[in-house]
Amino acid sequence: MSHSHSDHEAHNAEAMAEIKKVTIILSVFTIVELILGFWMMSMTSAALKLAIKGTIVILMMAKAFYIVAYFMHLKHEVKNLIMTIIVPLSLFVWFIGAFLWDGSSFRNLRNNYNPYFKEQSTIKVEKKEEEHGAAKHEATEAKHESIAPTNETTKPAKEPYY
Amino acid sequence: MSTTTTASPNEAKLWGGGQSPFSSEYGKVMMWYFLMSDAFTFGAFLISYGTVRFSTNGWPNSNEVFKSFPFAPEGVNAPLVFVSIMTFILIISSVTMVLAVHAGKNMDKQGVVRNMILTIIGGIAFLSCQAWEWNHLHSEGAWWGMNPFLNADGTASTTNFTNFFFTITGFHGFHVFSGVVINIIMLIMTLLNKFEQRGHYLMIEKAGLYWHFVDLVWVFVFTIFYLL
Numbered sequence: 001m002s003h004s005h006s007d008h009e010a011h012n013a014e015a016m017a018e019i020k021k022v023t024i025i026l027s028v029f030t031i032v033e034l035i036l037g038f039w040m041m042s043m044t045s046a047a048l049k050l051a052i053k054g055t056i057v058i059l060m061m062a063k064a065f066y067i068v069a070y071f072m073h074l075k076h077e078v079k080n081l082i083m084t085i086i087v088p089l090s091l092f093v094w095f096i097g098a099f100l101w102d103g104s105s106f107r108n109l110r111n112n113y114n115p116y117f118k119e120q121s122t123i124k125v126e127k128k129e130e131e132h133g134a135a136k137h138e139a140t141e142a143k144h145e146s147i148a149p150t151n152e153t154t155k156p157a158k159e160p161y162y
Numbered sequence: 163m164s165t166t167t168t169a170s171p172n173e174a175k176l177w178g179g180g181q182s183p184f185s186s187e188y189g190k191v192m193m194w195y196f197l198m199s200d201a202f203t204f205g206a207f208l209i210s211y212g213t214v215r216f217s218t219n220g221w222p223n224s225n226e227v228f229k230s231f232p233f234a235p236e237g238v239n240a241p242l243v244f245v246s247i248m249t250f251i252l253i254i255s256s257v258t259m260v261l262a263v264h265a266g267k268n269m270d271k272q273g274v275v276r277n278m279i280l281t282i283i284g285g286i287a288f289l290s291c292q293a294w295e296w297n298h299l300h301s302e303g304a305w306w307g308m309n310p311f312l313n314a315d316g317t318a319s320t321t322n323f324t325n326f327f328f329t330i331t332g333f334h335g336f337h338v339f340s341g342v343v344i345n346i347i348m349l350i351m352t353l354l355n356k357f358e359q360r361g362h363y364l365m366i367e368k369a370g371l372y373w374h375f376v377d378l379v380w381v382f383v384f385t386i387f388y389l390l
Contacts, residue, residue, distance in 0.1 A: 015264055023257045030253065034246050037389045041225050041241065053390050060385040064378055071260050071374045074194075078176070081184040081191065085198050092205055099209045103216030111219070121219030124316040 022070045029059045193368045197375045200337075204379050207333065208386055211326040220313030222323050224388050227304075227311050232294050245388045248291045249380065255284025256377040259345075263370040266363025271352060274366060278349040281373065285342035292335050296328070304328075327387060334376070334383050341376045344369050 033056050040052050069075040074082055110117045176183045184191055215221055225241035234240065258280040265273025303310035309324040348369045357363045 012268065019257065019260050019264065023253075026253050027250070030246070030249055033385065033389060034242055037242050040389075056385060056389050060381060063381050067256070067374055067378045067381065071256055071377075072371055077186060078184050080176075081186060081194070085194055088198060089201060095205065095209055096212070099213045100216050103213035106217040107219065110217070118219075121313075121317055123318070125312050125318050 018070060022066050025066055026063055029063050033059050187364055190364065190368055190371070193371050197371060200375065201379075204330075204333070204382070207326075207330050208382060211330065211386070214322050214326070218320065218322065220315050220317045220319060222309070222311040222319050223314035226314075227299075227323075228295075228388060230298055232298075242388060244291070244295065245384060248288055248295075249384050251284055251288045251291065252377050252380050255281045255288070256374055258284065259370045259373045263363075263367050266357070266366040269358075269363070271355075271358060274352050274357075274363060275349065278345055278352065278366070282342055282345050282349065285338055285345065285373075289335065289338055289342065292331065292338075296331075299324075330383060331387070334379055337376050337379065341369075341373050344372060 036052050036056055040049055043049050043052070074085070176185075182188075228245060229239050229241045231238055231240045231244050258277045262274050262277035262281060265271075265277060299305075304324045304327075306325055306328050307321050309319055309321045311319060311323065313319045348366055351357065351365065352363075357365060
């Protein structure tokens with residue numbers, strides 16, 4: 001974009017209008033994200049939750065675009081400068097895809113071949129421990145201890161498996 | 163070798179010498195490249211968080227972990243409320259930073275000073291919120307290597323959740339802290355008329371780029387830790 005210096009005032013007003021517009025967009029997107037977040041709390045359907053999470057990620061990317069393009073003025077830079085920043089960052093597409101895929105593959109492998117890992121993720125902890133500092137969980141079977149107030153003596157502590 | 167066979171006239175002029183081909187000052191271009199490398203650092207943190215979360219069967223519910231609010235009675239259930247205030251503080255401080263940069267372009271010293279002060283106040287407010295939240299979580303028994311929260315399905319959780327939370331928000335908080343220090347230095351330099359003497363407020367623009375990046379990272383950290 002080229003601006004002549006004569007219409008300095010007009011350019012100023014234009015810049016202020018842009019700042020105002022982007023501020024409103026960022027606020028509205030954040031509020032929509034929060035509404036979706038509150039709505040998601042009472043939701044039980046996993047598919048619907050996933051759809052909401054996808055929407056939140058899209059809103060997040062849109063917010064990132066507005067901050068970089070307008071607040072950081074990248075949109076008004078020379079195209080070559082934009083490219084030297086955006087092209088390396090596009091590596092993230094591969095990073096995110098590859099590493100999340102790897103993570104979920106590792107989970108499947110462990111669930112299939114490591115019975116202890118699988119068992120650990122099915123045993124429910126009976127009650128939350130209130131003691132501060134010593135954050136050790138006693139993993140106990142659901143029916144096993146409903147009366148015992150001190151869970152110190154009943155069962156040896158089972159450390160969660162990493 | 164012919165140099166102008168494929169290049170458009172505009173491009174030939176940009177790369178023909180005698181001017182910066184990026185029409186940008188050296189320090190500003192380098193600030194962009196620094197921020198790009200910083201984006202990779204934060205990206206690596208967040209992607210490793212995602213990988214570990216995807217490789218684990220259960221994970222704590224953020225709405226149960228982050229449900230507290232300062233000065234509210236113990237056991238209050240206000241998920242997302244406190245963190246949304248933190249988010250808006252950072253967005254507003256980003257807006258005041260844009261206004262400071264804008265004032266600098268107009269050589270408006272008063273405007274720069276006013277908006278830099280507001281930005282610094284916003285940064286300190288954010289850091290105070292984060293300090294309260296860390297302190298509160300620590301009093302609940304959460305820290306590096308300690309996780310008092312159960313998974314959402316009631317099974318025992320690992321310390322991965324707290325390790326990632328404190329590392330990533332800590333790294334971001336450290337960036338906010340350095341941003342506030344940089345902004346204070348910029349404010350002092352403005353008050354000493356350094357930029358008036360130089361004839362331009364480019365340093366404010368560079369500090370502004372850094373500050374917006376801090377806000378940008380928070381957009382990701384906030385979404386990934388508190389919403390997803």
